[in-house]
Amino acid sequence: MSTTQIYTKFSYDAHARTCAPNDFLRQIRRTVNxxxxxxxxxxxxxxxxxxxLQLQPxxxxxxxxxxxxxxxxxxxxxxxxxxxxxxxxxxxxxAKKHFERLPNHRFEVQGGIECVNRExxxxxxxxxxxxxxxxxxxxxxxxxxxxxxYKRFTRLERIFLGNLPDRARIADFFTHRIPGEDELSDxxxxxxxxxxxxxxxxxVNAAGWQAVFSVMxxxxxxxxxxxxxxxxxxx
Numbered sequence: 001m002s003t004t005q006i007y008t009k010f011s012y013d014a015h016a017r018t019c020a021p022n023d024f025l026r027q028i029r030r031t032v033n034x035x036x037x038x039x040x041x042x043x044x045x046x047x048x049x050x051x052x053l054q055l056q057p058x059x060x061x062x063x064x065x066x067x068x069x070x071x072x073x074x075x076x077x078x079x080x081x082x083x084x085x086x087x088x089x090x091x092x093x094x095a096k097k098h099f100e101r102l103p104n105h106r107f108e109v110q111g112g113i114e115c116v117n118r119e120x121x122x123x124x125x126x127x128x129x130x131x132x133x134x135x136x137x138x139x140x141x142x143x144x145x146x147x148x149x150y151k152r153f154t155r156l157e158r159i160f161l162g163n164l165p166d167r168a169r170i171a172d173f174f175t176h177r178i179p180g181e182d183e184l185s186d187x188x189x190x191x192x193x194x195x196x197x198x199x200x201x202x203x204v205n206a207a208g209w210q211a212v213f214s215v216m217x218x219x220x221x222x223x224x225x226x227x228x229x230x231x232x233x234x235x
Contacts, residue, residue, distance in 0.1 A: 007183045010190040012136075013088035016068070024098075027091065028067040029132075032221045044220050045131070045162070046074055052160030052214075052230040053127050055079045062125045062153075064112045064145070065133025069095030076105045079127070085110040113141060116148040123154050132163035135192025139203060146207030150233070159209070159231040166227050167194040173225040197227060210234045 066084030
């Protein structure tokens with residue numbers, strides 16, 4: 001029996017268009033209690049990303065769901081080349097205007113599956129990133145993306161996926177009500193799909209990767225209900 005959907009869907013593109021053109025943090029919802037994150041919070045994010053990717057000067061980095069490029073640009077000096085992709089043409093327009101550094105560090109409008117399927121030179125990439133974006137993909141899309149990255153992107157060594165909501169910690173976030181199964185599993189909500197580490201590891205392993213999970217320092221705003229994961233090739 002079908003039930004009526006009572007929870008709200010969410011669109012990053014629509015949300016970003018409600019923000020001021022230079023309000024970069026709110027555009028990508030890097031906020032705490034609806035206020036832009038502090039520099040200390042942002043520094044913790046960038047430290048986690050750098051630790052996960054372990055970028056080397058000759059690396060080529062590909063990023064899925066890059067948003068407006070505010071975080072991405074901070075990695076440009078650490079890698080030889082960069083391609084950031086996002087399905088939102090509005091966010092990519094901001095990234096191109098403010099953060100793109102042609103010819104080696106650029107942004108394109110592409111969805112995650114489109115990106116991994118159509119990349120003309122996948123063998124050039126050695127690192128991949130998706131921060132606070134992978135929860136907006138369904139299970140089958142995640143399996144497809146990770147399997148394609150494994151098979152087509154033959155020189156890809158490390159993938160860092162950050163800020164994923166932990167299904168085992170829902171009671172630490174939802175203090176007044178626990179959402180139903182449909183809402184928790186829906187990648188189209190404001191928080192995306194909640195997955196346990198075990199569930200996520202199964203998807204990762206099926207695509208050929210092995211996962212190492214980590215959490216942010218306790219002073220990070222989302223440390224009590226989110227995790228990060230670094231992927232490397234099995235074997």
